[in-house]
Amino acid sequence: MTVAKYAFGLYAGGFIAFLNVLTAVGFAMVNTMAGAEAFYAVTNTKLPLVVCILILATGYGCSIEITLTR
Amino acid sequence: MVIYPFFGILAGFAGSSMQNLPIPASGQTEMANWMSFMATSLGYAVTWGPFSADYSVYMRENTGTVRLFCWTYFSLITSQILVMALGAALATCIPGSDAFQASFNASGVGGLMDQSFQGHGSAVYGFGKFIQLILVLSTVAVTIPNLYSLGLSMQNVGMWAVKVPRIVWTTIGFIVFTVAAAVGRDHFATILANFLNCLAYWYVSHI
Numbered sequence: 001m002t003v004a005k006y007a008f009g010l011y012a013g014g015f016i017a018f019l020n021v022l023t024a025v026g027f028a029m030v031n032t033m034a035g036a037e038a039f040y041a042v043t044n045t046k047l048p049l050v051v052c053i054l055i056l057a058t059g060y061g062c063s064i065e066i067t068l069t070r
Numbered sequence: 071m072v073i074y075p076f077f078g079i080l081a082g083f084a085g086s087s088m089q090n091l092p093i094p095a096s097g098q099t100e101m102a103n104w105m106s107f108m109a110t111s112l113g114y115a116v117t118w119g120p121f122s123a124d125y126s127v128y129m130r131e132n133t134g135t136v137r138l139f140c141w142t143y144f145s146l147i148t149s150q151i152l153v154m155a156l157g158a159a160l161a162t163c164i165p166g167s168d169a170f171q172a173s174f175n176a177s178g179v180g181g182l183m184d185q186s187f188q189g190h191g192s193a194v195y196g197f198g199k200f201i202q203l204i205l206v207l208s209t210v211a212v213t214i215p216n217l218y219s220l221g222l223s224m225q226n227v228g229m230w231a232v233k234v235p236r237i238v239w240t241t242i243g244f245i246v247f248t249v250a251a252a253v254g255r256d257h258f259a260t261i262l263a264n265f266l267n268c269l270a271y272w273y274v275s276h277i
Contacts, residue, residue, distance in 0.1 A: 003123075005226065017226035019272070020120050021243070024220035026265050027117065028213050029247040033258045034179065035209030036251070041173070041180030042202045049255045057248040060210055064217040064244070068237045 032057050073208045074148075076201050081156055083198065084186035088162050110263055113270030115150050120273075121219045160186070178258055217243060 005013030036052040043052070129138065160182045163170045169188070173181030183205070187198025220243040221236035231239070254261050 011228075014227045017223045020223040021220055021227070023117060023269060024121070024216045024223065025243050025247045025250070026269075028216040028220070028243070029251045029254075030258075030262050030265060031209050031212045031216070032247065032251045033255060033261070035206050035213075036255070037178040037258060038180035038183060038202055038206045038209075041177040041184040042199055042206060044184075045177050050252050053251050053255060054248065056206070056209070057244065057251065060213045060217065061241070061244040061248075063210060064214055064240055065237060067214070067218070068221070068240060 028060070032060070073205070073211075076204050076208075077153065077156055079201055080183060080186060080205070081159070083190065083194070084160055084163060084182075088159050091162050091165065106267075109270045109274075110266045111154065112274065113266040114154075115146070116273045117266075117269045121215060124219050124222055125215065 005017075007013075008016060032053060035056050036049060039052040039056060040047065040049050157179070160179070163182060163186070164174055170182060170185050173185040175181075177184070180202070183202050184198070187195050187201075217240050221240045224239040224243075225232050225234075225236060
């Protein structure tokens, strides 16, 4: 992304970096939903899907924070 | 790589229900559907391009092109093509099977995995639950690079963004995607297709 600034300039490069951020958020969302659907099936659809999403997302959040603070 | 045996076990149990579906009559409509689906699939693979810069492996300048191609092709086969093929093969279980249709309606892709392990006795079903749980946890490996790249990309937006620590950006992103996933939970397939189509238009143009 820093190299992209070399090609596009400071502000346009920033815009592209922001689009990359949106992509990252979207992909994290889609992957979480896929994982949560599988988790939902593991619990025989007894645990609500929202709870599955929250459990998985909290797990991801905790692991990335641990990785970053190490 | 650790996950691969589990994918193999899943494929083995689901294999008896998979069918070789006939290809619909080829026409312009069919061709258009095929093309747009390929664009969606391509969007999934190509989107990792900008992220992969954060985890790149530097090769020597004199690395041969054949060697480079082999590495890239091998990685793409293992990471994308085989898993996508397994997903498509699981989806072929649905037509003509009421049990698979019901489980797909109840819990989507997860339901298909669950249904694959049924009908082999309770011990196999319990083992299947374990396999599914491992596959659920494997999504961590896909989401963590996203969140990590999110922090790096956000710091590139402007000089003001560098002043904020990366962990703050990651936390904000985490909150945003959790809320978004919780709100859109009932429309997974629609959201996935639309999202990947948007990405395909945007990324293919400059890769």
